[in-house]
Amino acid sequence: MIRWLSAGESHGPKLTGIIDGVPAGIAYTQADLEAELHRRKKGYGRGARQKIETDRVTITSGIRHGVTTGAPIAIEISNSEWDKWAAVLATDPVDPVLLRKAVGGSDDKELARNRKLTRPRPGHADMAGMLKYGHVDARNILERASARETAMRVALGSIAKAFLYQVAGIQIVSHVTAIAEISTLASQPGAAEFETIEASEVRTADKKTEQLFKARIDAAKQAGDTVGGSVEVIAFNVPVGLGSHIQWDRRLDAKLAAAMMSIQSAKQVTIGVGDSQIEAGGQQAHDEFAIENSHVTRSSNLAGGIEGGMSNGQPVVVQVGFKPISTVPRARQSFDLESGRLAPALHQRSDTCAVVPAAVVAEAMLALVLADEVTGMFGTGSLEMVKRNLVAFQAEIQQRLFTEGVL
Ligand SMILES: Cc1cc2nc3c(=O)[nH]c(=O)nc-3n(C[C@H](O)[C@H](O)[C@H](O)COP(=O)(O)O)c2cc1C
C-alpha cells in the first residue's frame, strides 16, 4: 500500500515529497529521477518559466547505493528562482519597508512580484481560495494551486514506474490525442513506440499531426490566446485483478478518474474508448474472449483494460482532457477584493499550452495508482517477495483456466 504527499509553493525554496510503502530492492538512481523530471519540462507551448527553472533534486532517504531500502523515500526539488522570491515568501514576518528594499523598489518586475494580488484570475483557485481561507492576497492561494507541484508528482511517479517495471514488466506510454479542435491522426501506440513519441515536441508518433499541433499552438500564441487538448495514457502488462468490484472506493477506474482529475486543468477522464463505447450498441461495445498463445485474451480492448472496477489483463487505457491555460495574455474581467469593484484580472507570465507536460504528469498518476494496487494485492516488503506472489498468482490462473478447466 503506497501513500504519498507533497508540500511546497510554486516560488518557494523547494518542493518536498514523501512516498511510503515502496518495496525494498528496486534499482533506482538520482539520474532516473532527473531524466523523468526533464521529460515534464519539455513540450511545445511552454512559457518562460521552464526556460529559467532547473529542477535541482536531492533524495534524502529510502535509497542506498542505488537500491530502495523499504524505508519512506523523501525527495526535495529546489526552485532555482527562489532568491528572487525569498523576501516575498519569507516564513517570518518581514518589515514592509525592508521588503520593498529587499526586492528592489526601482524595478517594475520586482515591484510586481511584491505587490499584494487582490484581483483573482478567472479559471484559477484564486477567488474561491481567498474566500475560503480568508485572504486578500491571491498569492497565498496561487502559490500552492500552481501546477509547479506536478514536478513532485512526476518525481514520486518515477519511483512507482521503476517498481512496476521491475516487478512485472509494466510499462506506461502517453501521447497527445488532441490540441484544441485538432485530433490526432496517429493510432493507439504500442509500448515499442515510446521513443518515437518521446522525440516529438508534441508527443505524437505521427509527423503530419505533429505539424498540425504545433501550428495550432503557434496560432493561439499569436492571437494572444491559450489552448487545451487531450492525452491518452496506456499501461502495458498490467496483471488481472487490480482494484475491486466490492466497494465504490476500491474500483480501479474510480481511483484512476480521481487521480487524473486532480491534475491542474484536467476536466474530462475517459477509460477505454469512451464516447464510441457509449454510442455503440451492446453487440459491439464489449470485448469478446479469445485464446492466443495459450492465454485467455480479448479480441478488442474497448473497455480500456478495466471491467467491474478491476483490471482484466488487457492494457489499461485512460484519456484525459485539459482545458486551455487560464491565464491569458489579455486579462479577463475580475473583481478587486480591496476596492470592491470589477477590474481586469492580474496578468502573469504563462504557458500557451500545457498538454504535453500534462501527459507526463498523467503517466505519473497512473503509475502511482497501479503501484498502490500491486502492493495492495501482492504485498510489500521486498521486490522479490512481491514478484514471487505475482508470478504464483499468474501461474495459478493459467492452471485453473486450462489444466483444471474451472471456468
Ligand atoms: C503542467 C501544467 C502547467 C500549467 N501551467 C499553467 C500556466 O502557466 N498558467 C496558467 O494559468 N495555468 C497553468 N496550468 C493550469 C492551472 O494550474 C489550473 O488551471 C489552475 O490551477 C486551476 O485549476 P483547474 O483548472 O483544475 O480548476 C498548468 C497546468 C499544468 C498541468
Ligand SMILES: C=C(O[C@@H]1CC(C(=O)O)=C[C@@H](OP(=O)(O)O)[C@H]1O)C(=O)O
Ligand atoms: C512552474 C511550473 O508551471 C507553472 C504552472 C503555473 C500554474 O498556474 O499552474 C503557472 C506558471 O508559473 P509562473 O506563474 O511562475 O510562470 C507555470 O510556469 C512547472 O510546471 O514547473
